[in-house]
Amino acid sequence: MEVSEKQIRHVAETVRKIESEIAKHMVGQKELIRQVLLCILAGGNALLEGVPGLGKTRLVNTLGVVTGLKFSRIQFTPDLMPADVVGTNIITRDNPEGGAFKFQPGPVFSNIVLADEINRATPKTQSAMLQAMQEKTVTVANTTYQLPRPFFVLATQNPIEMEGTYPLPEAQLDRFMFKLEVPFPTLEELAGIVIMTTGRTQEELRPVTNSEELLELMEIVKEIPVARPVLDFALKLVLATHPESEHALEITRKYIRYGASPRGAQAIISTARARALLEGRYNVAFEDIRYTAYPSLRHRIFLNFEGLSGGLTADNLISEIIEELDKQL
Amino acid sequence: MRSDLVKSLGKKANMGNSRNIGSIDKARYTGNGHSMHNARNMNNAHNTGSSSNPGNTGNPGNAADLGMKDILKALGPLKNRMHINNGLLCLFAAICIGGAAATVLSYLACLVPVPYLLRWILWIYGTFAVLGLILSLFLRPGIQSLLKTADALGLKERLITAWELQDDDTGVALLQRQDAFSKVSGTDFKKIYPVRFPSKFAVIIIVFMVLTTVSFFIPSRARGEAGKIEKLQDTVSEQVEELEKVSEDIKNNSGLEEDKLEKILEEIDRLAGEVKQARTEEDALKALSRAENELKKLDMEKQLSKLSEAFKQFDMTRGLGEAMEKDDITDLKQALEQLMAQVEQGSMSPGELVEIMKQAAEQVDNGEIARQLEEIAQQLGEYGDELKAPGENEEQADPGQLQATENALKDLGDLLERMMQSGQDPASQQVMAKLSQAMQQAKSKISQVDSSLPAGSQGSSSAGGGQGSQGGRYGSASQGGKGSQVGQGGTQNGDEGRSSGSGQSPGEGKSQGGGQSSGEGQHSGGQQGGDGGAGDGSTNEDSGYAGREQAGGGRLPGEGQEEEYEQIYDPRRLGGDDDPGYVSGQKHEGGSSSYSPAEGIPVQRGVMRPYSEVLPQYSREAASYMEEAQIPAAMKDIVRQYFESLQ
Structure with a gap:
């Protein structure tokens, strides 16, 4: 792929816009945002680890909106089943001749998947993400489905609340490109968070890119x-x-x-x-x-x-x- | 490759990949940043065949034209600075190594004598500095090193990457090169890479220098010895130079026959070489002595004198000897005629003459003269078998025999006449005088170098033999025998004529070697007091290895240091009060054996005596014996040389 200076500048410009837009809803955490974006540009998944309330979920939500990508959220709980993640075949009666199985895609069929508190799900359910994270596909009942491109899993986990959690297996961890530790905000940042989240008005987010552009940026990075x-x-x-x-x-x-x-x-x-x-x-x-x-x-x-x-x-x-x-x- | 890229770009454009294709914005580096130009600029550049290697300008044209050479050129200032820094580092490191070596040497010199230590230290420092300097010339940084250093200075691996992509003409590679060039051009290497003085090495060098300096203040016997060696070598060099000057002078002004001159000069050169190689005072003095002896062999007057002495020993040829001593050719002829008359009258047989000639041949040092004398003896001896002792044969001698004798005596006359003429040759005398004076001066100077040398090495020469005076241009030193012996030194004052000087050296007792000598010598009475031993020479004519001390100056108590010598077995003190000795044997029952203590039998165990004590005594005894006994001169020389070699 031949790239030009203009294209390369466009990458930097787009990222700057994304960061700027995210900053409307996120106070501080600039380094974290930058690292998440690096991970996205490199086509990887990120695991965000931090104590509750630091804005992990908010960051991913915001990112989904700003990038203009299809976003879905899975709240991992101990009773979450793999089918709840990847989807399942259901019987439909659309056909007059009789019922038939139809694949109902799960929330994983999205561009950005927020796996919130991923370590609360059982290893079985966690493992349902393995194929999706690595191969960007899911296989249900012998049928492999391609996930939409780009596909990122942004997971969060709480490092201090260990009761009722299932630590991620090594194979699962290895599929995360980055593990990001979400720092506690500084006094200034905390003030900004409080003011932003408790006030009446909140700036509206707008997407600054789209999936195609993002894919192009990812290709440029590889050059x-x-x-x-x-x-x-x-x-x-x-x-x-x-x-x-x-x-x-x-x-x-x-x-x-x-x-x-x-x-x-x-x-x-x-x-x-x-x-x-x-x-x-x-x-x-x-x-x-x-x-x-x-x-x-x-x-x-x-x-x-x-x-x-x-x-x-x-x-x-x-x-x-x-x-x-x-x-x- | 660039045209391939253009083709590639065009091809991709045609394929509709409009986002990437042909879109290498042809950025031109203007020095203030990047300005973008449209693709036409690049295409035009290619179409007009502009060089891909702008080379000689720091402001390359199109981005596509930008090559690694431009980047390297822009890195020139950094490269120079790196070279300077490397050179300084190398230079100081080399001096540092030299300093370490010099320091080691300076402390080593406290243990073993190292002559010219300071010179050596300076040489080491200088050599290492020059080596460092030369080496630093070759330490110009390589490209990889240059790029790595530049990257480390804040260019963030732009240059290494550009180097790896130098053959890559893809869009990213071109942009990367342009970026690297831009950064390099905008970097002030003078600020971020200053020329650094290697202060650590400088400190180390100073430390070494201080340590070296300190070592000079450490009291050390070896250093003192080294000083003596230095002084000796300086003196030897000086004297060799003097000899060479004399040699040059002789060459230019002697008026000698060419053959003789050449022979003398060759001999001088050879001898000067030997003297130069001397490492100790003893070696130097021995070499000089040998040189002097060798030159004496060339001295015809000396040879004449020896021959005269030889002839005077016999009644029949005493007249001949005296004529030679008088240096009178007329007398010589008369003496020869008388000799012939004696032969004719039968009062002397040619056989006796043969013996005299043979002995005379042995007395002279000069090989040529000795050979001629032997030939004369051979000529006389042709009728040797028929010769009869005087008185045995009353009859007249055979005419053939007489003729042969006459011829032989005529040859002898010619030889002696030539020798006398040669001996009287002022040029020859002048040359020999000059050489002799130079030799004496050299010996004197060298012997003065270390007046505090251990007695062991002086003992042999500190015996009471007086050294004759030397005066004028031609003085032949002489040396007395043992004890209170009067030494006679033939001296010559002025250019011509001979005069005799006499030196008296009573040599009374130990370290009491007072001496007197008359004559107009430079060395007025170079007698040497000592402990009553003999000098090196046993005759007045021998100017052997002597004169180690100043005139009349025996070694004073406490002067100098007594060096330790190995103890040698000395069987001299036989008899006495020690235990009696026994003859070893085995007793058998069958036979009879008896033994009884025999008092006075000299089979006592020996005692150990210092070498320095034994040698002069033996030397003295040998000299004494040689005076008393009839020993051929050649044998005397061998004995003397033997004792010289022991010193």
Whole structure:
């Protein structure tokens, strides 16, 4: 695909418009919004983790409106069944000759799916999302249905309320391109939130893009070149999370049980391309890798008991690894 | 490739992919940002065949024309600065290594003598600095390094990417290159990449220098010894230069025959080389002594003197010897005629003459003269078998025999006449005088270098042998024998004529070597007091290795340091009060054996004595014995050389 400077500028412009429009309904959280958009431009799914009330659901709702995409929300509960997500075949009597099964698409048949509190559903139901998230298809009764393009799953989960929840399995987590931690707003931001949400008037959102344009933007992002040293940096970063790898650091061997999968490297590079573009560059830089490494890898690194008991987090280890790799540059 | 891109773009446009096709907005870098131009500009550029390599301008044309060369050119200032920084780093690192080496050397010099330490240290610093400088010339940064550095300076991998995409003419690649060029052109590398002085290395170098300087203040015996060696080598060099000057002077002004001159000069060169190679004072003095001896062999007057002495030893040829001593050719002829008359009268046989000639040949050092004397002896000896002792045969000698004798004596006369003429040759005398003076001066200077050398190395020469005076242009040093022996040194004042100078060196007792000498010598009475030992030479003519100390100056108590020498077995002190010795044997029952202590039998165990004590004594005894006994001169030389080699 040949791209022009105009197209590339258009990407940055569109993203700026989206961010600007979202800002009408979201106070602060600019970094979070930027990361969600990076994830969308890279065609990935995002898992938003944060305590209740930080605007996770609101962000996804707003995003659905602003992008002009078909949006659906699934509130995950323990009694939610897979069919409630992907849809099911129902008997219809439309045919005069007799009844027939007709597939009734579930809420997953949408461009943006908000999987709210995804960890409250049972693993069985959570697993219903696997195929949709990775292959953008669902299979019901031996029939595979293509999901609309673009397709993103933006899930939320509450990290502190563990009772009655089912932690996401590794396979499920790996299908999220980014895991984003929603920070608590600052005083200023909190004031803005309160004023915005308790007042009478609220600005009306308008879509600033559409699915076709968004797909085009995603294709343009893929054109951004990555130099070999930069690519190597990302790959070494991922390999360094594996305790058994030759690139593993001492800290990795000591505190990590499982490292990131190749999807982690894919996530880093894909989102780094998008970030480079949004930063006004036509190439991926090391700093893009450093930036996207945290949301790309933090849910793909599993600490061992020593790491957990030592109070370490995946972000701590990623920082250490990046610091070490920087020395080798 | 660019035309392919244009074709590709056009093809895609025709296919209706209007959003992407041909839409590489031909941005032109203006230095202030990007200005967009329509596609026509690019197409025109291609159609007119404009170069794809703008090369010599920092403001390339179309984006499609922008190549990696333009980017690299824009990186020129950074490259230069990197080179300077690399060079400085290399230079200082090299000096740092040199400093480390110099520091190690300076401390090593506290343990082992290192002559010319300061010179060495400066040489090391200088060498490493030059090496560093040369190496730094080759440390111009490579492209990869340049790009990496520039990227690290805030260009955010634009350059590495551009380098990888340099052969890629897709839209993104062109935009990327343009972006990279734009950023590079807008970057002031002087600000963000200053020339850095390698202060860490500088500090290390200063530390090394301080350490090196400190080492000079550490008291060390080795350093003192190194100083002596330096002084010696300086003096040796000076003296060799002096010799060379003399040699040059002789070459230009001697008036000698060409053959002789060439021979002398060759000899001087060879000897100067030997002296140069001397590493110790002893070596230098030995080399000089050897040189002097070698030159003496070329001195015809000396040879004449030796020959005269040899002839004077025999009654029959005493007249001949005296004529030679007088240096009178008329007397010489008369002496030869008398000799012939004696042969004719039968009062002397040619056989006796043969023996005299053979002994005379042994006395002279000059090989050519010795050979001629041997030939004369051979000529005389042709009738040797028929020769009879005087008195045994009353009959007249055979005419053939007489003729042969006459011829031989005639040859002898010619030889002696030539020698006398050559000896009287003022040019030759002048040359030899110059050389001798230069040698003496060199020896004197070198021997003055280290007056505090250990006694062990001086002992042999600090014996009481006095050194004769040297005066004028031609002085032959002489050396007395042991004890209070009068040394006679033939001296010559002025250009002509001979005069004799006499030196007296009583050599009384240890370190009491007072001396007197008359004559007009530069070295007025170079006698050496010592502990009563003999000097190196045993005759007045031998100016051997002596004169290690100033005139009359024995080693004073407390002066210099006594060096430790190995203890050697000395069987000299035999008898005495020690345990008696026993003859070893085995007792058998079958036979009879008896033993009894034998008092006075010199089979006592020896004692260990210092080398320095033994050598002068042995040397003195050898010299004494050689004086008393009839020993051929050549053998004396061998003995003397042996003792010289031991010193």
